Each structure stands twice: as C-alpha cells, then as structure tokens.
Amino acid sequence: MDFAFDARTEELRAKLLAFMDEYVYPAEQVAHEQRARLASPWDTPQVVEDLKAEARRQGLWNLFLPDAEHGAGLTNLQYAPLAEITGRSPQLAPTATNCAAPDTGNMEVLAQFADEAQKKQWLQPLLAGEIRSAFAMTEPEVASSDATNITTHIERDGDEYVITGRKWYISGAMNPDCQIFIVMGKTDPGGEDIRRQQSMVLVPRDTPGVTVDRAMQVFGYEDHYHGGHAEVTFDHARVPVANLIGEEGGGFAIAQARLGPGRIHHCMRLIGMAERAIELMCRRAVDRTAFGKALAQQGVVHNWIADARVTVEQLRLLVLKTAWLMDTVGNRGAHTEIQAIKIATPRAVVDIIDRAIQLHGAGGVSQDFPLAELYAGARTLMIADGPDEVHQRSLARREIKKYL
CATH class of the missing domain: 2.40.110.10 (Butyryl-CoA Dehydrogenase, subunit A, domain 2)
Incomplete structure (x- = not known):
C-alpha cells in the first residue's frame, strides 16, 4: 500500500479544505440562525442550498460514488481523506457535497441494482441533489x-x-x-x-x-x-x-452490499470529527487559565491531547488500509477490516470527543460549541449499521475458524 495521496486526491483535498474554510465553517452559525426563522424546522436553510450550489460549481459533488458514470469515479482510497475533511462539519459538509447518508447508500443501491427506469426516476434526481x-x-x-x-x-x-x-x-x-x-x-x-x-x-x-x-x-x-x-x-x-x-429474495444481499461502503464512509467522517475535537481541545487549552497556569500546561491535558493524536493516527491507517483492500480485493475480501474499523473507530472517537467536552467544562455540553452534537453522532454510530457486539461476534468467529 502506497501511503502517499495521488495527484487527483491532493487536488481535491486542497479544493475541499479551501471550501471548508471559506464557506462551510462560516455557514455553521448562519445555518442555525436561519433555521430558527423557518416555518418548519425540517425545511432547508438557504445557506445550505447556497453551499450545495458552490460545491457543485467547484466540482466537489458526488465524491463518494466510485461509478464514473454516475459519480466522481474516485476509489475508496481516494475518497477517504475527502470524507475525513467533510467529517469536521458533519451537519453541513456532507450535505453540501451531496455525500450525506442515507442518500449515499441509497444512490449506491440504485446505481448497482436498479433497472434503467428506476435509475431515471430516482437515481438521477438524487445525483443532482434535487430530492x-x-x-x-x-x-x-x-x-x-x-x-x-x-x-x-x-x-x-x-x-x-x-x-x-x-x-x-x-x-x-x-x-x-x-x-x-x-x-x-x-x-x-x-x-x-x-x-x-x-x-x-x-x-x-x-x-x-x-x-x-x-x-x-x-x-x-x-x-x-x-x-x-x-x-x-x-x-x-x-x-x-x-x-x-433486483429480484425477490435479494433484499438481504443488497443490504449487505449497501452497508459495507456505508460503514467505511462513517468511519472516514469520524476521523474528521476527532480532528475537529482535537483542534477545539488545543485552542481551549491555550486560551484558558486555571489554578494559576494555562490548561495547556496541565499534565492531564497533555495526556489527553497526546493520546488523542496517537489514536487518530492509528485509526486513520486502519481506515486507509480498509479502503485500499476494498479497492483491490473487494468488499468481501476486506470483511475483517470493515468490521474492525466499525468496532474501533466510533468507540475511540467518542472517547476523544468526551475529553474535549471535559476540557470545555459547561461550554462542552452547550450549544455554543459543536462538541455535544459531535458526541451524539459518534455515539450513535456504535449502534448504527450493526451494533459493535454483532461485529465483534462475527469477527471473532472468523478468527477462531482459522484454528478449527
């Protein structure tokens, strides 16, 4: 496995990072303010539609879909660092780039299993972000x-x-x-x-x-x-x-085909959520003083930040390896690794976000910082797409089978 990003990935990373800085992060507060004035809380704030239009103009659209006919034609390994970036603002960035669940999984199902009439009626407007x-x-x-x-x-x-x-x-x-x-x-x-x-x-x-x-x-x-x-x-x-x-009786197989990419996409975004938490933790640590010295000088804070960095680097390597295997030997060949990242990533990211919340005190559980919402999303992913215990059971049985 080559750890360097190829030229296309580097180009898209640079564009996406700039898009996040210039458009997405400033829109986070605007979206909250606009939503409060909507007739229904389920309506889409105008700033989100503006983000979608800008992302599409810049070619940051449907990045998740490896099918070049319908999507960006990126491999899982190319998409992984891009999904990580969007995970830093999980409420806005995936939607802005038309890479938000559950639409991503549904578009993958339609692209892979739907007939031409179904694709025309449902896949095309989904790809266009119209529905x-x-x-x-x-x-x-x-x-x-x-x-x-x-x-x-x-x-x-x-x-x-x-x-x-x-x-x-x-x-x-x-x-x-x-x-x-x-x-x-x-x-x-x-x-x-x-x-x-x-x-x-x-x-x-x-x-x-x-x-x-x-x-x-x-x-x-x-x-x-x-x-x-x-x-x-x-x-x-x-x-x-x-x-x-597809066919009658094919639902279980379609569900498994859908959930494999969905699980790794969630884990890719979780890495970005952890990076956002580490950034907020470090900024808070240098800005706040307690008991006569900055929080950044407290030994326990050093431990939290160092452990978080080590954990994220480990998780990223496992996610990238899994993406590489999915590209080279298919989802079935990457089965163990998909389960491993599904078990390890949400659990570890929940712990990192929890430390960031602790460092922020009351602010950490408030609406003034994204940490509480990040925590809720990360903790949910220990259940979504199959709870941890199901994946642990399956992975353990595959390991034990080698010795029977």
Whole structure:
C-alpha cells in the first residue's frame, strides 16, 4: 500500500479544505440562525442550498460514488481523506457535497441494482441533489441488528406489492424533500433460507398508506440537516411490482452490499470529527487559565491531547488500509477490516470527543460549541449499521475458524 495521496486526491483535498474554510465553517452559525426563522424546522436553510450550489460549481459533488458514470469515479482510497475533511462539519459538509447518508447508500443501491427506469426516476434526481431519500429497515418491535428478524410484509397482489409494517429511526424521512423510501421487508416469510425471505421495494413518500408518524430524537437532537430520524407506518401501501429492486429474495444481499461502503464512509467522517475535537481541545487549552497556569500546561491535558493524536493516527491507517483492500480485493475480501474499523473507530472517537467536552467544562455540553452534537453522532454510530457486539461476534468467529 502506497501511503502517499495521488495527484487527483491532493487536488481535491486542497479544493475541499479551501471550501471548508471559506464557506462551510462560516455557514455553521448562519445555518442555525436561519433555521430558527423557518416555518418548519425540517425545511432547508438557504445557506445550505447556497453551499450545495458552490460545491457543485467547484466540482466537489458526488465524491463518494466510485461509478464514473454516475459519480466522481474516485476509489475508496481516494475518497477517504475527502470524507475525513467533510467529517469536521458533519451537519453541513456532507450535505453540501451531496455525500450525506442515507442518500449515499441509497444512490449506491440504485446505481448497482436498479433497472434503467428506476435509475431515471430516482437515481438521477438524487445525483443532482434535487430530492432526498430514506432507507427503511430498522423496526421498533424486533432486534433489527439481526436483519432476518424484520417483520414488515411485502405481499404480492397481482401487479402490485402491498407493504405493511412499522419502521423507526428512518434517517432523512422528516425532510420534506425526501420523496422516496427504499423499504426492506419479507416477500417470503416462511421461506426455507432465512436470508432469501427479504426483498427491497421503492415506495414513494406520497403513496397512500405511508405515514411519517413522528421525529425520533438522538440524545435530544433531531438532526435536522440530515432530515431527522422518523417513525414511519406502512399500512397496506401499494406500489407496482416494477418498484422491486433486483429480484425477490435479494433484499438481504443488497443490504449487505449497501452497508459495507456505508460503514467505511462513517468511519472516514469520524476521523474528521476527532480532528475537529482535537483542534477545539488545543485552542481551549491555550486560551484558558486555571489554578494559576494555562490548561495547556496541565499534565492531564497533555495526556489527553497526546493520546488523542496517537489514536487518530492509528485509526486513520486502519481506515486507509480498509479502503485500499476494498479497492483491490473487494468488499468481501476486506470483511475483517470493515468490521474492525466499525468496532474501533466510533468507540475511540467518542472517547476523544468526551475529553474535549471535559476540557470545555459547561461550554462542552452547550450549544455554543459543536462538541455535544459531535458526541451524539459518534455515539450513535456504535449502534448504527450493526451494533459493535454483532461485529465483534462475527469477527471473532472468523478468527477462531482459522484454528478449527
């Protein structure tokens, strides 16, 4: 593995760093102020639309998608340092560059598995940033960490599918621009192969029988910039059979294909979140005095900052190795590393942000600094895309298998 960034990555890094300094960081406070004046908290502040227009003008658009036909054509290794940069402002930068979850994963699914009609109707406007989307998989009544537990029914009735079930923490669903749901449910609940019972279908938001019931909070945050996290009911919602993605029984495999890149993208951005926390920690340490000397002269603060730097460097190398493996041997060949970064990165970044909060005192848990919101996002990623314990179980079994 070559640790040097290639020329294209260096060029995009320079452009993206300048874009962050000139446009994104100054827009953070503006976005909060504009949101407070909106008719609905789920509407998009004008400054976010301005950021999207500028990012697209500069060619900082759809960087996540390796498919050159639809995206920037970057490899995972090229995209990793760019996603890290956007992770420094996770509420604004990913949305500004059209690289925000859950749209990224949904666009990957559509690019890989959708037919031409589905791509024209849904993928193209998503790539253009004209609409948003949601991925409806998690359910409140079952342990959704085991996808075979999903109870939503997708029953065929002539030329239509009838969808019945309840989902929650469906990211993006509160955004009024969210026009399409990718819904995972069971088309063959009694099937012999439990991994062939599930299918995925496209369900437009305005389909009769689809109700967005309420916004779910994460540590009190509603995550407005990503369109919130909703509880959604599907009550005999009907869609054409043509809305099936791929084939019946292919939902589990599609979900696994979607989650692999999603996990590494989250970890890439988490590195940026940790870097933002370290920067804030250092600035606070040199600005504040306690007990007669600057916080930067306190031994415990030295330990926190040094440990954070060592941890971030370790995590970055593991993330880059994983990206390189995904590019060279595929997601299946990088399975162990994907699980390793999913376990290690959120846990370590939560600890770094927690130290930064501690150093900021009351300010750390306030709305005047981004640390509390960064903490909520990082802590959630110990659950999202499969909780740590599921990945630990799978990784351990793969290790033990070598000795059986």
